[in-house]
Amino acid sequence: MGPDGAGKTTTFQMLAGILESSSGEASIFGKPAREARLHTGYLTQTFSLYPDLSVAENIRYVGDLRLTPTAKIAERGHRYLDMFGMTPFADRPAGQLSGGMKQKLSMVCALVGEPRVLLLDEPTTGVDPVSRREFWDTLVHLSAEGLTILVATPYLDEAERCHRVAFMHRGEIKDIGTPEELRNSLHAKRLELRTAGLSAAQQALLNVDKKADAILDVQRYGDHLDILATDVDAAQSAVKSTLQSAGIHIDELRIDEPILENVFIASMRASGEVETNVPFPVRRGHHDERGHVAIAASGLSKRFGSFTAVNNINLEIRYGDIYGLLGANGAGKTTLIRMLCGLVDPTTGSAMLAQQSDVRSSRVHQQVGYLSQKFSLYDDLPIDENLAFFASIYGLSREERIEKVQWVLAFSGLEGKQHQLTGSLPGGWKQRVAFGSAVMHEPPILFLDEPTSGVDPLARRTLWSLVHQLADAGAAVLVTTHYLDEAEQCNRIGLMAGGELIVEGSPSELKARETGHLLEFAVDQPQKAVDLLRTPSEPWRVSQFGARLHVIVDDLDAGKHDAEQKLAAAGISVIDVREARFSLEDVFIRAVQRQREPVTA
Numbered sequence: 037m038g039p040d041g042a043g044k045t046t047t048f049q050m051l052a053g054i055l056e057s058s059s060g061e062a063s064i065f066g067k068p069a070r071e072a073r074l075h076t077g078y079l080t081q082t083f084s085l086y087p088d089l090s091v092a093e094n095i096r097y098v099g100d101l102r103l104t105p106t107a108k109i110a111e112r113g114h115r116y117l118d119m120f121g122m123t124p125f126a127d128r129p130a131g132q133l134s135g136g137m138k139q140k141l142s143m144v145c146a147l148v149g150e151p152r153v154l155l156l157d158e159p160t161t162g163v164d165p166v167s168r169r170e171f172w173d174t175l176v177h178l179s180a181e182g183l184t185i186l187v188a189t190p191y192l193d194e195a196e197r198c199h200r201v202a203f204m205h206r207g208e209i210k211d212i213g214t215p216e217e218l219r220n221s222l223h224a225k226r227l228e229l230r231t232a233g234l235s236a237a238q239q240a241l242l243n244v245d246k247k248a249d250a251i252l253d254v255q256r257y258g259d260h261l262d263i264l265a266t267d268v269d270a271a272q273s274a275v276k277s278t279l280q281s282a283g284i285h286i287d288e289l290r291i292d293e294p295i296l297e298n299v300f301i302a303s304m305r306a307s308g309e310v311e312t313n314v315p316f317p318v319r320r321g322h323h324d325e326r327g328h329v330a331i332a333a334s335g336l337s338k339r340f341g342s343f344t345a346v347n348n349i350n351l352e353i354r355y356g357d358i359y360g361l362l363g364a365n366g367a368g369k370t371t372l373i374r375m376l377c378g379l380v381d382p383t384t385g386s387a388m389l390a391q392q393s394d395v396r397s398s399r400v401h402q403q404v405g406y407l408s409q410k411f412s413l414y415d416d417l418p419i420d421e422n423l424a425f426f427a428s429i430y431g432l433s434r435e436e437r438i439e440k441v442q443w444v445l446a447f448s449g450l451e452g453k454q455h456q457l458t459g460s461l462p463g464g465w466k467q468r469v470a471f472g473s474a475v476m477h478e479p480p481i482l483f484l485d486e487p488t489s490g491v492d493p494l495a496r497r498t499l500w501s502l503v504h505q506l507a508d509a510g511a512a513v514l515v516t517t518h519y520l521d522e523a524e525q526c527n528r529i530g531l532m533a534g535g536e537l538i539v540e541g542s543p544s545e546l547k548a549r550e551t552g553h554l555l556e557f558a559v560d561q562p563q564k565a566v567d568l569l570r571t572p573s574e575p576w577r578v579s580q581f582g583a584r585l586h587v588i589v590d591d592l593d594a595g596k597h598d599a600e601q602k603l604a605a606a607g608i609s610v611i612d613v614r615e616a617r618f619s620l621e622d623v624f625i626r627a628v629q630r631q632r633e634p635v636t637a
Contacts, residue, residue: 037188037189037190037192037195037201037202037203037204037296037300037493038188038203038204038205038492039205039304039309039464039492039493039494039495040462040463040464040465040491040492040495041462041465042204042205042206042207042492043206043207043208044157044188044204045081045157045188046207047204048078048155048157048186048188050062050069051064051069051076051153051155051186052069052073052076052078052155053068053069053070053071053072053073053076054078056070064076064152064153065152065153072153074102074103074149074151075151075153076151076152076153076154076155077146077147077149077151077153077154077155078146078154078155078157079139079142079143079146079154079155079156079157079159080142080157081157081158081161081463083138083139083142084142085098085130085138085142085145086130087129087130087131087132088129088130088131089129089130090126090127090128090129090130091117091122091125091126091127091128091130091133091141092126092127094130094145095109095113095117095141095144095145095148096109096113098145098148098149099112099113099148099149102148102149103149104148104149104150108150112148112150113148116143116144116147116148117144119174119177120140120143120144120170120171120174121140121170122141122144125137134365134366135163135365136163136164136167136168136171136364136365137167137365139159139160139163139167139171140167140171142159143156143159143171147178151183152183152184153183153184153185153186154178154183154184154185154186155186156175156185156186156187156188157188158188158189158190159171159187159189160172160189160191160194161190161463161489163365163518164363164364164365164367164518165362165364165518165519165520165621165624165625166364166624166625166628167364167365168194168518169579169621169625172194172197172580173566173579173580175187175197176197176562176563176566176580177563179199179563180563180564190464190491190492190493190496191519191521192295192296192297192300192493192521193296193519193520193521193621195215195296196215196295196296196581196582197580197581197582198215198582199214199582199583200212200213200214201213201214201215201218201296203218203299203300203303203304205303205304205307205309206307210303210306210307211299211303214582214583215296215582216582216583218296218299219293219294219295219296219298219299221299222252222264222294222298222299222302223266224252224264224265224294224298225264225265225268225291225292225293225294226262226263226264226265226291226292226293226294226295226298227262227263227264227265227268227271227272227275227289227290227291227292228260228261228262228263228288228289228290228291228292229260229261229262229263229286229288229289230259230260230286230287230288230289230544231261231279231284231285231286231287232285232287233284233285234256234259234260234261235256235504235508236282236284237261237279237282237284238254238256238261240278240279240281240282240284241254241261241263241275241278241279242254244274244278250265250266250267250270250271250274251263251264251265251271251274252264252265252266252302253298253301253302255497256501256504257524257525257543258358258360258523258524258525258526258527258528258529258542258543259524259527259542259543259544260524260544262298263275264294264298264302268291272289275289276289297493297521300493300494301493301494301497304494309494313498313501314443314446314447316443316475316502316505316506317439317440317443318478318509319436319478321509321510322355322480322509322510322511323509323510324510325355325480325510326354326355326356326510327354327355327356328354328355328391329352329353329354329388329391330353330354330357330389330390330391330480330481330512331351331352331353331359331376331387331388331389331481331514332351332352332353332387332388333349333350333351333372333375333376333385333386333387333388334350334385334386334387334388335348335350335384335385335386336348336349336350336351336372336375336376336382336384336385336386336387337349337382337383337384337385338368338371338372338375338380338382338383339383344535345368345371345535346368346371346372346375346382346535347368347534347535347536348384348385348536349372349385349536349537350537351530351537353512353514353528354512355480355510355511355512356507356508356510356511356512357507357512357513357527357528358503358504358507358513358515358525358526358527358528359512359513359514359515359526359527359528359529359530360515360516360517360523360525360526360528360529360530361373361514361515361516361529361530361532362516362517362518362520362523362529362530362531362532362620362624363516363531363532363533364533364628367532367533367534367535368532368534368535368536369485369516369532370409370485370516372532373483373485373514373516375387376389376395376483376514377389377395377404377406377483378395378396378400378401389403389404389481390403390404390480390481402430402431402477402479403479403480403481404479404481404482404483405474405475405477405479405481405482405483406474406482406483406485407470407471407474407482407483407484407485407487408485409485409486409489409516411466411467411470412470413426413458413466413469413470413473414458415457415458415459416457416458416459417457417458418454418455418456418457418458419445419450419453419454419455419456419457419458419461419469420441420445420454420455422458422469422473423440423441423444423445423469423472423473423476424437424441426473426476427440427441427473427476427477430476430477431477432476432477440476440477441454441476443472443476444469444472444473444476447468447472447498447502448465448468448469448472449465449468449495450465450468450469463489463491464491464492464495467487467488467489467491468491468495468499471484471487471499471502475502475506478506478511479511480510480511480512481511481512482503482506482511482512482513482514483514483515484503484513484514484515484516485515485516486516486517486518487499487515487517488500488517488519488522489518496522500522500525503515503525504525520619520620520621520624521619521620521621523543523620524543524620526543527542528540528541528542529541529542529543529546529620531546531623531624531627531628533627533628533631534631536631538627538630538631539623539627543620546620546623547617547618547619547620547623549623550618550622550623550626551590552588552589552590553588553589553590553591553592553595553615554586554587554588554615554616554617554618554622555586555587555588555589555592555595555596555599555613555614555615555616556584556585556586556587556613556614556615556616557584557585557587557599557603557610557612557613558583558584558610558611558612558613559583559584559585559603559608559609559610559611560608560609560611561607561608561609562580562582562583562584562585563580564606564608565585565603565606565608566578566579566580566585568602568603568606568608569585569587569599569602569603576588576625576629577589586616586622587599588622588626592615596613600613
C-alpha cells in the first residue's frame, strides 16, 4: 500500500529483474532477481498481452517465452482457465474481453510458467466486485498451495485479505504487520454517527479541540460520519455536546473497530502527508435547484442486435444527490450513462437532463460534467495545455480559465509540473487531472464513471471531499464504482445486473434489508475452513479475509453451532467468533446471485 509515487511499481520491477537496483540486493529464493526471472510471475498495471491473439494463443505465446514444454502449457492453461471460469472464452480475441476477464487472462499467463513468486501490480483495477472476490479466492488457494504472492493495491478492503501489509511512502516502508496488528497499533476506536445534517455535523466536529477530546479524525460518507477516537467516552461526550450546541439531532452513534483506511491515513499523516485541501473557486452555485429532478430515465432500454444492454430503466436523481450506480462488468452502467448524456440513442424510453427532454442540445451539455471510464485528455499535450483546451470548450472567460487551471494543478498536486506531458503521469495523477477538467465549469450535473480507478486512498479522500462540496452546493452527481467501500460515499445507491436496476436505497437501507447474519471466524487453518464450509450451490456464503472467514447464516445460533461442529470435526481450531455487520460487498453479491437465480415458489 502507498500513495501514488511511493515507489511500489519500481520495487516490483527490481524484484522482477527488470530494473537494476542502485544499491542493495533484490533476491528471489537466494538468487539475484535477474537470474530468477523464470521463477517469477509478474502482472503489470497495464494490459500487456496481444489484443489480436485469442486467449489460448496468448497463453501459448507466454508459455513459450517461459520455456515451458508444449504439453505443460496446454495442461496448465486448461487448469487455470477453468479455475477462473474462462474456458468458454479460449478462442475469443483478448481485445474483446471485459476488463475483469483481461485481468484474469493476464493472471493465467503469469501462472502458466508455474512461478514460485507472483508479483501483482494493482491486479483488480477496473474489475467488478464479483470478479474481484473470485480473483482473491483464487489467490488464497494459490497461496495455500505454497505460492508466494506480493500484491500492490490502492484499495484497503483488499489489503484486509492479505497475511501481511506494508505501508510505503517516498520509497520507504513505514509500517508493516498483519492487518490486525496494524489496526491495533492505532489504539483507537471508530464512532459511526448518523444524522440528517451531515455537512453541518462534520463542520462542527472539525472545529472541536480534537486533542482535548481524543478525536483523531472525522470523515464524511454518504449517510454517516466516521470519527476516529483514542478515548471513546471523551469523544462520545464531545460529539453529543458539540452537536447539541449546534442544534443537530443525532439519529445513531455507535462504536466499531477501526479499518485499515484509518491506519493508512494515520501513517501518511505521520509521514508529513495530508489531504490536499485547496478550496474550490466557486463562481456559481445551484442551491436554488436542490430537490428538483436533475437526471431522469423512463423505460430506458438499449439493444444491440439481439443483445439487451439496458432494460427498462426508471430512474430519478435530484439536485444535491450523490447517486452510486453499481454493477458487474457488462451490467450496462456505462451504456446507461451514455444514453443519459445523449451520446447513445436509446432503443426505447426517454431520458431527461436539467429538466430538458432534448439531452443532446448544447444548452444541456454546457450544464454537464463527464469523467469517462477511459482517460479522455490528450497524452501528447502538456498538462496546462490540456486544461486550457477544456476550459475554452466550456466557454470560461480568460480570467476564470487561469483561475481554474491553477486550481486543478494545486488540487492534483502538480504545481510546478504543468509543462509535463500528460501521458507521462502515473494513473492516479491522470485521474485527478481528468476529474479537475470535468468540474472546472461548475456543472450542476456531474457524471463520474469510475472516477477513482487506480487512485490511492489519500487522493481518493480528497476527491470525494470535493464531490461532497459540489453536492452540498446543489450539483446532482451520478457515479459508478467497482469498489463498494467507497460506494458508502453515496447517499443513494442503485445496483444493476443484466441491464436492469434491481435494488435501490441508501447504503444503510440496503444493508438493513439483508436477511440472515454474518459471522466472522478467526481460525488456525483459514483456507481449509473455507473449503470445508463453502458449498457448490451457495459459494457466496463463505469468503476469506486474511486469517478470518465471513460466513453468512440464516439462523444465528444454529448456524454458529453447525459451523463450529464442522470445523472441530476437521481439526480446525476456532480462535474467535463474533457477529459482524453486512458490508455493501455482501449486499451486492447476494443481489446479483438472486438476480441470476430467482427464487421460485
